[in-house]
Amino acid sequence: MTNESPACYRVMAQPDGLFHISATCTHETCHFAVFPTEKRDEVDRHMRQHTARTGHAVFARTIQDTAAVVPADRAEQERRAEANTLEYRHLGDAAEDARADPGGTE
Numbered sequence: 001m002t003n004e005s006p007a008c009y010r011v012m013a014q015p016d017g018l019f020h021i022s023a024t025c026t027h028e029t030c031h032f033a034v035f036p037t038e039k040r041d042e043v044d045r046h047m048r049q050h051t052a053r054t055g056h057a058v059f060a061r062t063i064q065d066t067a068a069v070v071p072a073d074r075a076e077q078e079r080r081a082e083a084n085t086l087e088y089r090h091l092g093d094a095a096e097d098a099r100a101d102p103g104g105t106e
Contacts, residue, residue, distance in 0.1 A: 011067050018065075018066060023043050023047050025054075025058075043061070
């Protein structure tokens, strides 16, 4: 546990992370929904089809991505990345698993 200020960090989209999009019709008696998918075009197509069938034209969309919290200072971010690489070097191919779940508790 560190005592760093939250201002020492920034939140960014995980570069290789996936996003999911879903949609729900907002018409008061409608239960139409498009389940989360990585394919935005598919969600758009389902919404267009629903509007063509019902006239319902307003949807609530949810877009979920994967975020990473990194040091705000780029030099500190690079220093920590290098330290992390050195720390896990002895694990070889298992390093990715170790970084993803260092204590097995989360």
